[in-house]
Amino acid sequence: MSAEVDVLVARLDLPAAELAALLPLLDEGERARAQRYGREILRSRFIAGRAFLRMALAVRLDTDPRRLRFTYGPRGKPALDGPLRFNLSHTDDVALLALSERGEIGADVERVRPGMDHVALAQRVFSARETAWLVAHSEAERPKAFFDCWTAKEAYVKARGDGLAFPLQAFHALPGQFAVYDDRRESERWSVLPAPLAGDLSAAVAAEGDGWRPTLREWRWGEGEGP
Ligand SMILES: CC(C)(COP(=O)(O)OP(=O)(O)OC[C@H]1O[C@@H](n2cnc3c(N)ncnc32)[C@H](O)[C@@H]1OP(=O)(O)O)[C@@H](O)C(=O)NCCC(=O)NCCS
Numbered sequence: 107m108s109a110e111v112d113v114l115v116a117r118l119d120l121p122a123a124e125l126a127a128l129l130p131l132l133d134e135g136e137r138a139r140a141q142r143y144g145r146e147i148l149r150s151r152f153i154a155g156r157a158f159l160r161m162a163l164a165v166r167l168d169t170d171p172r173r174l175r176f177t178y179g180p181r182g183k184p185a186l187d188g189p190l191r192f193n194l195s196h197t198d199d200v201a202l203l204a205l206s207e208r209g210e211i212g213a214d215v216e217r218v219r220p221g222m223d224h225v226a227l228a229q230r231v232f233s234a235r236e237t238a239w240l241v242a243h244s245e246a247e248r249p250k251a252f253f254d255c256w257t258a259k260e261a262y263v264k265a266r267g268d269g270l271a272f273p274l275q276a277f278h279a280l281p282g283q284f285a286v287y288d289d290r291r292e293s294e295r296w297s298v299l300p301a302p303l304a305g306d307l308s309a310a311v312a313a314e315g316d317g318w319r320p321t322l323r324e325w326r327w328g329e330g331e332g333p
Contacts, residue, residue: 110206110208110318110321111204111205111206111208111211111311111313111318111319111320111321112204112205112206112320112321112323113202113203113204113205113213113301113309113311113320113321113322113323114158114162114202114203114205114323114324114325115200115201115202115203115215115303115322115323115324115325116154116155116158116162116200116201116202116203116324116325116327117199117200118150118151118154118155118158118196118199118200118201119147119150119151119154119199120150120154120327124327125150125153125154128153128154128157129153129157130172131156131157131160131161131171131172132153132156132157132160133172133175136156139152140152140153140156151196151198151199154201155194155196155201157171157330158194158201158203158325158330159184159192159194159201159203160172160174161329161330161331162203162205162325162330163186163190163192163205164330165329165330166190166205167186167188167190171330174186175187179267180267181267181268181269181271182269183264183267183269189207190205190206190207191205191206191207191208191209191210191211192204192205192206192211193211193212193213193261193264193265194213195213195214195215195260195264195309196215197215197216197217197307198217200215200217200303200307201215202214202215202301202303202309203325204301204311204313204320206313206318208313208314208315208318209313209314209315210265210266210267210313210314211265211311211312211313211314212260212261212262212263212264212265212266212311212312212313213261213264213301213309213310213311213312214256214257214258214260214261214264214309214310215257215301215303215307215308215309216253216256216257216260216307216308216309217253217306217307217308218249218250218253218306218307218308219249219253220249222249222252224240224248224249224251224252225237225240225241225248227252228240228241228252228255231256231259231274231275232255232259232274232275232278233274233275233276233277233278233287234275235278235280236255236259236278236279236280239251239255239280240252240255250308253308254281254300254308254310255279255280256308257300257308257309257310258279258280258284258298258300258310258312259274259277259279260310261279261298261310261311261312262277262279262284262296262298262312264312265296265312265313265314277293279298279310279312281300284296284297284298295314295315296312296313296314296315297312297313297314297315297316297318298310298311298312299311299312299318299319299320301320301322302322303322
């Protein structure tokens, strides 16, 4: 079993001909879902995101991307039979995929958005400790700090498979500190770490256990096409 947590980052805005070549990799359900997107750009990014997911998993499992059959957890988390765990996240034209055989995994990427009232939002969705941590930053630092904390929180709830149905104020995910209140076993079960990306992106990965670091790599579209 590999103890590594691999993180792949892909760009989703592709030329039309490349996108058309990826469409056959998706199954019927995925293509039907793509059709439900009203806006062309969202449809294209969904297709590219699912193709990226399938191609990257197929490389890792040495199989054909079309052969992968996803199952879905009670709140929609995709999974495969076998030890490989993965989680996908996207923001605008960027997708991030975390892969691991060490246990459950969650990932989140967000573009850092200035021009919001980050403290007011934190007061609604962060724990008191996280809000205090955010307020301790200068105003200039707050947008990045907010999204670093947000992605860490989302990575954890996605690792659980609950998504935003899990109460966000029931835990904190701060640099070097992770705790689920009144649940010591759960607090010790996970590590949540930043996945440092260039530019105005913030990302985090949550995985079971400790002693791991995310290993980041840019996805090259050609690499999933096989020999
Ligand atoms: C999972 C969730 C947090 C995603 O949030 P997001 O910021 O829009 O999306 P991200 O880009 O980070 O992640 C989306 C990907 O996560 C994966 N995913 C979907 N449901 C998931 C879940 N429950 N847990 C973990 N991962 C999930 C999918 O691969 C999805 O990709 P796709 O949209 O291409 O299929 C959100 O949709 C959610 O909370 N879902 C649970 C459903 C639910 O109960 N919602 C109630 C809200 S109170």
